[in-house]
Amino acid sequence: MTTGQDILALTDRLARAGYVADRPLVTTLLLMESLDRPLLLEGDAGVGKTALAQAYAVAHGTQVIRLQCYEGLDVAQAVYEWNYAHQLLAMKLQERSDRPVEQTEAEIFSERFLLPRPLLKAITQEKPPVLLIDEIDRADEQFEAYLLELLSDWQVSIPELGTIRARSIPHVMLTSNATRELSDALRRRCLYYFLDYPGVENELRIVENRLPGINAQLARQVVKFVHGVRALDLRKRPGVAETLDWAAALMALEIPSLPENTERIIDTLGCLMKTQEDRQRLDGATLRGLLFTAAG
Amino acid sequence: MPLDTPAVRIADFVRALRREGFGIGVQETLDALRAASLSDPLDAEFLRTGLRALTCHDGAQWHRFDALFENYWFPARAPLPDEPSAAETIDPRLLARRRQHDGLTGLAHAMDPDNTYSKEIHQIGAGASRQNTLSRSDFRFLTDRRDQRGIEVLAERLALRIRRRLTRRRREVARGSRIHMRRTMRRNLATGGLPVYLRFMERRREPPRLVWLQDVSHSMASYSPLLTRFGRGLLRVFPDAEAFVFHTRLFRVTGLYREVNADALRKRLEARNELWLGGTRIAESLASFNQWYAGRYVDRRSIVVILSDGMDSDSPEDLIEAVRVLRQRAHRILWLNPLLGRDGIGVAEEFPPALREMLDFIGPAHSLHSLARAAEYLASA
Numbered sequence: 001m002t003t004g005q006d007i008l009a010l011t012d013r014l015a016r017a018g019y020v021a022d023r024p025l026v027t028t029l030l031l032m033e034s035l036d037r038p039l040l041l042e043g044d045a046g047v048g049k050t051a052l053a054q055a056y057a058v059a060h061g062t063q064v065i066r067l068q069c070y071e072g073l074d075v076a077q078a079v080y081e082w083n084y085a086h087q088l089l090a091m092k093l094q095e096r097s098d099r100p101v102e103q104t105e106a107e108i109f110s111e112r113f114l115l116p117r118p119l120l121k122a123i124t125q126e127k128p129p130v131l132l133i134d135e136i137d138r139a140d141e142q143f144e145a146y147l148l149e150l151l152s153d154w155q156v157s158i159p160e161l162g163t164i165r166a167r168s169i170p171h172v173m174l175t176s177n178a179t180r181e182l183s184d185a186l187r188r189r190c191l192y193y194f195l196d197y198p199g200v201e202n203e204l205r206i207v208e209n210r211l212p213g214i215n216a217q218l219a220r221q222v223v224k225f226v227h228g229v230r231a232l233d234l235r236k237r238p239g240v241a242e243t244l245d246w247a248a249a250l251m252a253l254e255i256p257s258l259p260e261n262t263e264r265i266i267d268t269l270g271c272l273m274k275t276q277e278d279r280q281r282l283d284g285a286t287l288r289g290l291l292f293t294a295a296g
Numbered sequence: 297m298p299l300d301t302p303a304v305r306i307a308d309f310v311r312a313l314r315r316e317g318f319g320i321g322v323q324e325t326l327d328a329l330r331a332a333s334l335s336d337p338l339d340a341e342f343l344r345t346g347l348r349a350l351t352c353h354d355g356a357q358w359h360r361f362d363a364l365f366e367n368y369w370f371p372a373r374a375p376l377p378d379e380p381s382a383a384e385t386i387d388p389r390l391l392a393r394r395r396q397h398d399g400l401t402g403l404a405h406a407m408d409p410d411n412t413y414s415k416e417i418h419q420i421g422a423g424a425s426r427q428n429t430l431s432r433s434d435f436r437f438l439t440d441r442r443d444q445r446g447i448e449v450l451a452e453r454l455a456l457r458i459r460r461r462l463t464r465r466r467r468e469v470a471r472g473s474r475i476h477m478r479r480t481m482r483r484n485l486a487t488g489g490l491p492v493y494l495r496f497m498e499r500r501r502e503p504p505r506l507v508w509l510q511d512v513s514h515s516m517a518s519y520s521p522l523l524t525r526f527g528r529g530l531l532r533v534f535p536d537a538e539a540f541v542f543h544t545r546l547f548r549v550t551g552l553y554r555e556v557n558a559d560a561l562r563k564r565l566e567a568r569n570e571l572w573l574g575g576t577r578i579a580e581s582l583a584s585f586n587q588w589y590a591g592r593y594v595d596r597r598s599i600v601v602i603l604s605d606g607m608d609s610d611s612p613e614d615l616i617e618a619v620r621v622l623r624q625r626a627h628r629i630l631w632l633n634p635l636l637g638r639d640g641i642g643v644a645e646e647f648p649p650a651l652r653e654m655l656d657f658i659g660p661a662h663s664l665h666s667l668a669r670a671a672e673y674l675a676s677a
Contacts, residue, residue: 003335027345034334035327035350042355071535076478084477091489105485184319187353194358235551277548 006030010059019048019055020198020206028193029056038151038172040136040187043195046239049175050134052195056171057130065125065170066132067118069139078143079119079156087113109160119147120156123166131170136186137177148186200227203243210244214251221258222247225294229272232281238272246271259295262287306332306347309368313351316364320351340369450664451522455529455671472496504599504627506530506537506674508553509585511604513543513576519634519662523603526667528553528561530601530674538593542581544609548589579610582618594625599674601630603661606646616650623654630657632670637662 007026014021021029032039041049057064067078087108094104116124122131136144150156154166174190176182198206203223207214226243238246249268255261266287273279282290310325331346344365352358468476479495487493508527512520531537531553539553540546552561582602594600600622608615623629635641637660647658657673660666 023341024345024348027342028349031331031334031346031349035330037327039349042358082478082481084481087481088489095488101485108489184353188319188321188324191349192352192354192358193349194352194355277551 013059014055015209017055017058018210019051020202020209021052022198022202025052025193025195028191032171032191035191036169038174038190040174040176040182040190040192041195042176042192044197044237044239045177046237046241047195047197048240049173049195050132051241053130053132053173053175056173060130060171062127062129062171063125064130064132065118065122066134068134069136069143071138071140073139073143075146077117078146079117079150080158081115081117082109082160083113083115111161114158114161119150120164122170123150123154123156123168124164125168125170128168128170131172133172133174135177136174137182141183144183144186148183148189151189197230197237198240200224203227203240206240207243207247211247211251214247215256217257218250218255219247221294222250225258225290226272228290228293229282232286234273234278234281235275236273236278242272242274257295259291262291265291302332303329306343309347309365310351312368313364316360318351318357319353324350449525451526451667452529455526455533455667469496469498472498474498503534503536504674505593505595505597506534507593507598507600507626508537508539509582509600509602509604510539510541511543511576511578511602512541513607515576515605515607516603516634522664522667523632523661524553524561527603538589540585540589542576542578542585544577544580546581546584546588576604576608577610578604578606578608579614579618582615582622586618586621590622590625594622596625596627598626599628599630600626601632601670601674603632603634605633605635612648612651616648616654619651619654628656629654630659630670630673631655632659632661632666634660634662636660637666 007023007030010030011021011023011026014026028039031037041052043049053066054064090108090113091104094107118131122129133147136147139147151172154169156164158164174186197203200223203226204219207219207223208216211219222243226238226246230237246268249271250258250265253264253268255264258265269279269282273282306328307325310320310328314320328347328350331350332343334346335342344362347365348358348361352361468479474497475491476495476497479497480491480493481489483493483495484491508530510516510520510523510527516523527539531539531550537550538548539550541549619629631647633646635646636643636658643652643658647655652658657670659670659673661670
C-alpha cells in the first residue's frame with residue numbers, strides 16, 4: 001500500500017539529491033516501482049528529464065547507466081560487442097598450441113572478450129541500477145523493437161555465448177523530445193509522464209535548492225523573468241537548466257536585483273537565449289516590460 | 297440500486313477512455329486495478345495520477361486526461377457541452393445520435409471539439425468508403441470542421457510514415473570501404489583469425505535534407521491548414537529539415553513547425569496575423585531565400601518543396617531566375633500546386649516551359665490523396 005508517508009519520504013530524498021518534484025511525479029515514480037514498468041518521460045528540452053533519473057538514482061543509492069540514443073544506434077553500441085583486437089591477439093598466441101579449433105573458438109567467444117554496453121551492463125548488476133535511455137526518439141524503429149523485447153524478457157541472447165538473464169531488474173526511464181512518433185507498443189509498455197515547465201513557486205524552490213547562497217529577492221525576480229521569456233514566441237524556450245545557469249551568472253557578477261542592472265543583464269542573456277533569432281526578439285521594450293513584471 | 301464496486305467503475309472508466317481513442321490493452325486495465333489497490337480508495341489524486349500514467353501514451357492524451365477524468369468521476373463539475381459541428385447544425389439528428397453514443401461512455405460532455413483522436417475514430421468508424429472519399433476530396437470543399445481537422449491529422453500521419461523508408465543502419469556488403477569486424481572474424485576462424493576473407497559494411501543512404509517553402513497568401517488560405525500539418529509531419533521525419541513560409545515576405549518557421557502540440561502551432565501561426573493576409577511575391581520571396589538562407593540550408597543532399605498556387609505579383613522572368621539559382625544548389629525541387637487538382641487546370645497552364653524543365657516533380661496538393669503521391673516521391677528521392 002502506497003501511503004502519504006511514502007510519497008513524502010521519496011519527495012524528501014529527491015530534494016536532498018537536488019531535485020524538486022511535485023506530488024503527481026513522485027506518485028508516478030512509486031507506481032513505477034510497484035508495477036515494475038519503465039517510465040517514459042516526455043517534455044521540452046531542459047525541463048529536467050535526465051536530471052530526474054540522476055536524482056532518483058542518488059535517492060536510491062544506486063548508479064545511473066545511461067544509453068544516449070542517436071540515429072543508427074545498433075546492438076554493438078547498445079548491448080554488447082566483442083573485443084576484436086584481443087580476440088585476434090589470443091588467436092595468434094594459441095596458433096602454435098595443439099589445442100583443437102573448437103576449444104579456441106569457445107575461449108575467444110567467452111565473457112572474457114565481451115565488452116558489455118549500457119543495456120547488458122544494466123541487467124548484470126547485483127543492485128538494480130537506474131537505466132536511463134535518453135532521447136529514444138532519436139533511435140530508429142528497429143532499435144525500438146529490440147528494446148521492447150529486452151524490456152519484457154530481461155534477457156540478452158548472444159549467438160556465440162548463449163542467453164544472459166538479468167541478475168536484477170533495473171529501474172528504467174526513457175526520455176523523448178518527441179522529434180518523431182514512438183511506436184504504440186513501446187508507449188503501452190511504459191508508464192507515461194509529461195514533464196512540463198515548473199510553475200513559479202516550484203521553480204523558485206529548484207533555484208533555492210541548487211543555489212543555496214542566492215539572495216531571495218534575486219531568485220524570485222530571475223524566476224519571474226524566465227517565466228515571462230517562456231511566454232514569448234521563441235525558437236528555443238529556456239529550460240530549468242538555463243534558469244540555473246543564468247542565476248549562477250548573476251550571482252557571480254554580484255548583481256543583487258534585476259531592474260537596476262539592465263545593461264549587465266543584457267550581457268548575461270546568452271545564458272538564457274541560445275539563438276541569435278531569439279536574442280533579437282527580446283528588444284528594449286520587451287526587456288523593460290519583463291523586468292517591470294519581474295520586479296513587481 | 298446497488299452501487300458498483302470500485303473495480304467495476306475503474307474498468308468502465310478505462311473502457312470509456314478506449315472509446316475516446318486511448319490505446320489501452322488488457323494489461324493496462326489490470327495494472328490500473330492494481331494501481332488503485334495500492335492506495336487509499338478515497339485518494340482521488342493518487343488514482344488520477346496512476347491512471348494518467350498508465351493510460352496516456354503521448355502529450356496530447358496527457359493534456360486531455362484531466363478533463364476526461366473530471367467528467368467521469370465528478371460529473372457535477374463538468375464544463376458545458378461541446379458545440380455541434382456544421383453538419384450537426386444542419387441535421388440535428390446527427391447531433392442527437394452522437395450525444396447518445398457519447399452518453400453511453402459517460403463522457404458526453406468531455407469531448408473536446410478540437411480533439412483529434414476522436415475525429416479519427418469518428419472517421420474510421422464511419423467506414424472505409426467514407427474515408428476514401430474524404431482522402432480524395434478537395435480540401436476547400438470540406439466545410440465541416442470535424443472533417444477538416446481529421447484530414448489534417450491524417451496528412452501529418454502520412455508524412456510520418458515516410459520515416460520507415462529513411463532509416464540509417466549499417467548493412468553488410470560484398471565490397472566497401474569499412475570492414476565489418478564481426479563478420480570478418482567469424483568468416484576467418486578457420487585461418488586462425490588471419491583476415492583472409494574480408495566482409496564489409498556500409499551506411500545506408502543518408503536521408504535527404506528537406507526545405508519546405510510554403511505560400512501562405514490569401515489565395516492559399518483554404519489549403520494552409522492541411523499543408524501546414526503535412527509540413528509539420530515532414531519536419532518531424534527529416535532530421536535536417538527547415539521550413540519557411542512566404543507571402544510578400546519570407547519567414548523562417550522551423551521552430552514553430554517543430555511545435556509538439558498541433559493546436560498550439562495553429563494558435564501561434566494565427567497569432568502572427570501578418571502571415572495570413574495580403575498578396576504574394578513568390579519570385580522575391582524565393583530570391584530572398586536564395587540570398588539569406590540557401591547557402592546554409594541547401595546543398596546537394598537537399599530536396600526543396602515549394603507549395604504555391606503560382607499567383608504571383610512579380611514577373612515570371614524573376615521567378616524563373618530565382619528557381620534557376622536554387623536549382624544550382626539543390627538535389628531536387630518539387631512544386632506542389634493545389635490548383636492542379638481543379639478541372640481544366642493542367643501543368644501547361646500553370647507553369648511556363650522554362651520553369652517546368654527545372655522542376656523534378658510537379659503535382660497537385662489539394663487533397664490527402666495528392667499529398668500521398670508527393671510523399672511517395674519524397675521517400676524515394
